[in-house]
Amino acid sequence: xxxxxxxxxxxxxxxxxxxxxxxxxxxxxxxxxxxxxTRELRERVERAMAHLGxxxxxxxxxxxxxxSRLVACAIRDFDIPRFALFIKEAEAVLREARxxxxxxxxxxxxxxxxxxxxxxRRRRVDGVMMTLSDEQHRDVREALSEAPMPVLLIDRNRIExxxxxTADHRQGARLATSHLLGLGHRRxxxxxxxxxxxxxxxxxxxxREAYAAAGVMPDPRLxxxxxxxxxxxxxxxxxxxxxxxxxxxxxxxxMDMLGGCLRALRTMGIAVGxxxxxxxxxxxxxxxxxxxxxxxxxxxxxxxxxxxxxxxLERMRGDEIERGRGLTVxxxxxxxxxxxxxxx
Amino acid sequence: xxxxxxxxxxxxxxxxxxxxxxxxxxxxxxxxxxxxxTRELRERVERAMAHLGxxxxxxxxxxxxxxSRLVACAIRDFDIPRFALFIKEAEAVLREARxxxxxxxxxxxxxxxxxxxxxxRRRRVDGVMMTLSDEQHRDVREALSEAPMPVLLIDRNRIExxxxxTADHRQGARLATSHLLGLGHRRxxxxxxxxxxxxxxxxxxxxREAYAAAGVMPDPRLxxxxxxxxxxxxxxxxxxxxxxxxxxxxxxxxMDMLGGCLRALRTMGIAVGxxxxxxxxxxxxxxxxxxxxxxxxxxxxxxxxxxxxxxxLERMRGDEIERGRGLTVxxxxxxxxxxxxxxx
DNA sequence: CCCCGCAAATGAACCGGTTCATTGACTCCC
DNA sequence: GGGAGTCAATGAACCGGTTCATTTGCGGGG
Numbered sequence: 195x196x197x198x199x200x201x202x203x204x205x206x207x208x209x210x211x212x213x214x215x216x217x218x219x220x221x222x223x224x225x226x227x228x229x230x231x232t233r234e235l236r237e238r239v240e241r242a243m244a245h246l247g248x249x250x251x252x253x254x255x256x257x258x259x260x261x262s263r264l265v266a267c268a269i270r271d272f273d274i275p276r277f278a279l280f281i282k283e284a285e286a287v288l289r290e291a292r293x294x295x296x297x298x299x300x301x302x303x304x305x306x307x308x309x310x311x312x313x314x315r316r317r318r319v320d321g322v323m324m325t326l327s328d329e330q331h332r333d334v335r336e337a338l339s340e341a342p343m344p345v346l347l348i349d350r351n352r353i354e355x356x357x358x359x360t361a362d363h364r365q366g367a368r369l370a371t372s373h374l375l376g377l378g379h380r381r382x383x384x385x386x387x388x389x390x391x392x393x394x395x396x397x398x399x400x401x402r403e404a405y406a407a408a409g410v411m412p413d414p415r416l417x418x419x420x421x422x423x424x425x426x427x428x429x430x431x432x433x434x435x436x437x438x439x440x441x442x443x444x445x446x447x448x449m450d451m452l453g454g455c456l457r458a459l460r461t462m463g464i465a466v467g468x469x470x471x472x473x474x475x476x477x478x479x480x481x482x483x484x485x486x487x488x489x490x491x492x493x494x495x496x497x498x499x500x501x502x503x504x505x506x507l508e509r510m511r512g513d514e515i516e517r518g519r520g521l522t523v524x525x526x527x528x529x530x531x532x533x534x535x536x537x538x
Numbered sequence: 539x540x541x542x543x544x545x546x547x548x549x550x551x552x553x554x555x556x557x558x559x560x561x562x563x564x565x566x567x568x569x570x571x572x573x574x575x576t577r578e579l580r581e582r583v584e585r586a587m588a589h590l591g592x593x594x595x596x597x598x599x600x601x602x603x604x605x606s607r608l609v610a611c612a613i614r615d616f617d618i619p620r621f622a623l624f625i626k627e628a629e630a631v632l633r634e635a636r637x638x639x640x641x642x643x644x645x646x647x648x649x650x651x652x653x654x655x656x657x658x659r660r661r662r663v664d665g666v667m668m669t670l671s672d673e674q675h676r677d678v679r680e681a682l683s684e685a686p687m688p689v690l691l692i693d694r695n696r697i698e699x700x701x702x703x704t705a706d707h708r709q710g711a712r713l714a715t716s717h718l719l720g721l722g723h724r725r726x727x728x729x730x731x732x733x734x735x736x737x738x739x740x741x742x743x744x745x746r747e748a749y750a751a752a753g754v755m756p757d758p759r760l761x762x763x764x765x766x767x768x769x770x771x772x773x774x775x776x777x778x779x780x781x782x783x784x785x786x787x788x789x790x791x792x793m794d795m796l797g798g799c800l801r802a803l804r805t806m807g808i809a810v811g812x813x814x815x816x817x818x819x820x821x822x823x824x825x826x827x828x829x830x831x832x833x834x835x836x837x838x839x840x841x842x843x844x845x846x847x848x849x850x851l852e853r854m855r856g857d858e859i860e861r862g863r864g865l866t867v868x869x870x871x872x873x874x875x876x877x878x879x880x881x882x
Numbered sequence: 883c884c885c886c887g888c889a890a891a892t893g894a895a896c897c898g899g900t901t902c903a904t905t906g907a908c909t910c911c912c
Numbered sequence: 913g914g915g916a917g918t919c920a921a922t923g924a925a926c927c928g929g930t931t932c933a934t935t936t937g938c939g940g941g942g
Contacts (some may be wrong), residue, residue: 206898217922222900230920252661253606254898256597258927264640273626275619282617285643294657296608297641299629313638317596453823460827478824479797483804485829550928561892566930574890598928602897 205246214242225250256318265293265506266314268324269348270302274450276476276495280348283499284323291507293320302327302388302422308337311345319343321510323502326350328390344509346502350392354518357509359502363393366491366525367400367447370473373489373527374443375408378536379471383416383434383441385427385455387448394419397447397475416441427454435462435470442536443471452480452488471533486531493525549590558586569594600662609637609850610658612668613692614646618794620820620839624692627843628667635851637664646671646732646766652681655689663687665854667846670694672734688853690846694736698862701853703846707737710835710869711744711791714817717833717871718787719752722880723815727760727778727785729771729799731792738763741791741819760785771798779806779814786880787815796824796832815877830875837869 207221214221216235223231224239231239242248256262265288267281285295296319300306304327314322322345326334329352338345338353347358374382384401386394405412415437418430427446431454434441446455452474459466466472467486474481477492501521508515551565558565560579567575568583575583586592600606609632611625629639640663644650648671658666666689670678673696682689682697691702718726728745730738749756759781762774771790775798778785790799796818803810810816811830818825821836845865852859 204898207900208898218899219901219922220920223921226900232920235921249656249660251601251898253597253600253604254927255900257595257601257929258898258900260597260927262597271626272629273622275622278617278619278622281641282615282643285616285641289642294661295641297625297629297639298633299626312593316593317638453827456823456827479800480822480824480827483797483800483824483828548928551930552928562929563892563931564890567891570930576890579891595928598897599930601899602928602930604897 205248206251207248209246210239210242210248213246214238260318261320262318263293264296264317264319265321265323265503265510266296266298266310266319268298268300268307268310268314268322270300270325270327272297272299275478276450279495280499280502283496284503287500287503287507293507300325300327304328304331304334307334311337311341315342321506322346323348323506326353326391327388329353329392330390344506346506346509348498348502351520352392356517357505357519359498359505359521359523360392360396361493361495361498362522362525363396363491364400364403366475366493366527367397367445368404369400369525369527370445370447370475370489370491371401371404372407373529373533374445374471374473375404375410377443377471377533379443380410380536381413381416381439381441382443382445383431384412384418384445384447385421385430385451386417386419387422387451389419394448401445401447421448421451424451424454424457427451428458431455431458432462435459435464441470443473443533445473445475447475449476450478451475452478456480456484466532467534471536473527473533477528481530484532488532489530490528491525492528493523498523549592550595551592553590554583554586554592557590558582604662605664606662607637608640608661608663609665609667609847609854610640610642610654610663612642612644612651612654612658612666614644614669614671616641616643619822620794623839624843624846627840628847631844631847631851635847637851644669644671648672648675648678651678655681655685659686665850666690667692667850670697670735671732673697673736674734688850690850690853692842692846695864696736700861701849701863703842703849703865703867704736704740705837705839705842706866706869707740707835708744708747710819710837710871711741711789712748713744713869713871714789714791714819714833714835715745715748716751717873717877718789718815718817719748719754721787721815721877723787724754724880725757725760725783725785726787726789727775728756728762728789728791729765729774729795730761730763731766731795733763738792745789745791765792765795768795768798768801771795772802775799775802776806779803779808785814787817787877789817789819791819793820794822795819796822800824800828810876811878815880817871817877821872825874828876832876833874834872835869836872837867842867 207218210221211218216239220235221239224236288295298310300310307326321343325348329350345356347356349360351358351360386397388394421427421430444455446452464470472488474488474490477490481488481490551562554565555562560583564579565583568580632639642654644654665687669692673694689700691700693704695702695704730741732738765771765774788799790796808814816832818832818834821834825832825834
């Protein structure tokens with residue numbers, strides 16, 4: 195069927211109005227559940243719509259209204275297994291409120307974040323939830339402050355004016371570190387991600403607090419930051435375990451990096467538990483079902499997704515709420531067999 | 539700032555035209571890289587845009603053009619870790635082509651699939667890639683055939699008119715089953731997902747082919763279908779292993795169900811490898827790093843995502859291509875320590 | 883010098899809804 | 913009976929781009 199023919203065939207409010215013998219304004223009011231329509235006309239219009247197979251053109255509605263019923267989610271990389279849960283729950287909440295989710299990857303680069311914000315504006319997106327590669331980045335902050343729609347930060351907290359949903363990574367890291375120190379470990383290797391971002395900064399804080407509480411000094415040579423991929427985790431672990439005086443414990447304080455570390459340990463023939471104590475920064479089937487099972491920090495990403503969507507919707511509704519609300523989901527340490535007293 | 543004030547402040551083509559001293563048509567032609575604009579005017583218009591901070595309104599463009607530069611992806615559940623890879627790669631290809639990805643979950647229900655197709659039409663979405671809960675569902679097929687935009691099926695193949703990207707699950711299942719039969723296993727338990735959908739059907743075909751080639755009859759009492767969640771996998775495994783004559787091998791022929799099975803085996807104190815041979819239907823860190831490592835079927839989901847997006851874009855471009863093109867990515871069996879000769 | 887042909891530029895009409903000032907009908911009350 | 917008040921319904925104007933029939937300008941040929 196030629197596109198043109200199809201095009202001219204589509205049923206419009208005009209056609210519905212003619213069929214029902216009413217004005218276009220009335221059809222529009224029926225469409226939008228406006229209260230000032232008599233039951234009789236409403237029914238006539240609805241019959242006409244059903245009869246003609248009418249479907250509103252959302253692009254026309256968006257153009258007129260200046261909003262799109264779209265909510266964008268931009269994160270650094272959606273190939274983080276547990277993050278899918280966040281998105282899944284957020285989408286469910288948004289769809290329930292008759293919004294559609296728009297998804298984009300920032301690849302953790304400021305210029306992409308800025309370009310996406312601009313694209314979202316041009317699309318008249320109604321709200322945005324996103325991660326940031328660097329909360330201090332001047333141009334990103336400017337783009338955020340100029341954004342006409344509400345923006346909610348995902349696991350970021352440095353921009354006071356914006357709403358945010360975070361996990362209590364500090365607490366998790368503190369628990370994990372205290373646990374290891376309590377088992378007598380003093381040479382604890384730590385892998386963290388991007389220290390410009392909240393989660394890693396926050397974990398480092400928790401780590402330091404635990405050391406301070408124990409009256410012990412951390413060894414900076416055992417810290418590896420900017421570990422953002424499994425391959426980097428592999429290399430970092432390999433290099434740490436090759437030190438003259440290797441660590442007795444490994445704290446993988448980044449999301450979804452456990453696999454890379456375990457691969458390195460296996461390659462080097464080092465046994466988890468006996469050879470080295472391991473704590474995973476995020477829980478997973480792998481951590482739970484490994485032999486031995488791996489002590490891990492856990493938090494509820496599904497709840498984060500739901501809260502993020504809910505808070506953003508509230509903000510979009512324009513309710514008079516104080517700016518920069520923050521919600522923090524707690525973290526817990528699940529102690530399993532991979533962490534053992536240090537051998538003397 | 540009041541929305542109304544902001545609203546009236548936005549810069550429009552009209553304003554750019556006035557500033558540059560040209561007609562609105564010219565501004566539009568510059569925006570769309572139309573060739574019949576002299577370099578001088580183009581530059582003047584571009585300067586005016588930069589000066590005024592002009593941003594096109596995509597909703598207006600969409601309304602006029604009847605298309606939105608949106609591509610929708612609707613899958614049954616995005617909380618399938620490996621699927622994130624598909625989406626990630628598809629999004630990258632689409633963004634490269636200046637399309638934005640719209641994401642929705644069908645929760646594997648036909649009525650949701652139909653509702654989403656309708657919502658995509660109303661939004662003038664330019665293309666759709668999706669899974670289907672049941673390719674034979676009458677109403678879904680009708681909704682698909684009435685869709686004005688191209689639809690590409692993800693790992694589904696029963697609708698001849700539609701393009702599709704599939705994995706060769708039959709091959710994977712055949713290899714896995716032959717491998718187990720070759721090790722002497724005759725009591726092989728099998729978990730599959732929804733047999734109304736292509737992947738499970740296809741795996742069952744491969745399974746039967748392998749049995750036929752070996753001249754052995756499968757035991758239907760060892761088959762569990764409709765295993766769609768980890769919890770169901772747990773229960774199915776537990777029930778299979780409680781049989782009077784329990785299986786010697788377990789073929790987890792569904793995506794991402796390995797965790798549930800392993801949990802059940804662990805709870806029952808059955809050792810993978812010695813106690814039972816296990817094959818995973820999809821590869822993962824868990825399969826690779828388990829002790830013993832678990833034999834698994836692997837395929838390239840990233841490539842599937844790239845191909846899906848590329849094929850859909852070609853179709854959207856309206857190129858004269860035969861309808862219903864199919865692309866199949868190969869599967870391979872990665873043999874690891876979890877599959878051993880049957881104990882006699 | 884004039885006319886033709888071509889290319890560049892113009893701006894009104896259009897896309898398909900929503901909004902709101904206006905009209906029309908009806909009720910209520912004095 | 914008539915005027916005020918209420919409420920439903922009307923439809924032209926509008927949202928912000930794009931398109932295309934028309935105009936303008938310019939070079940070249942006769």
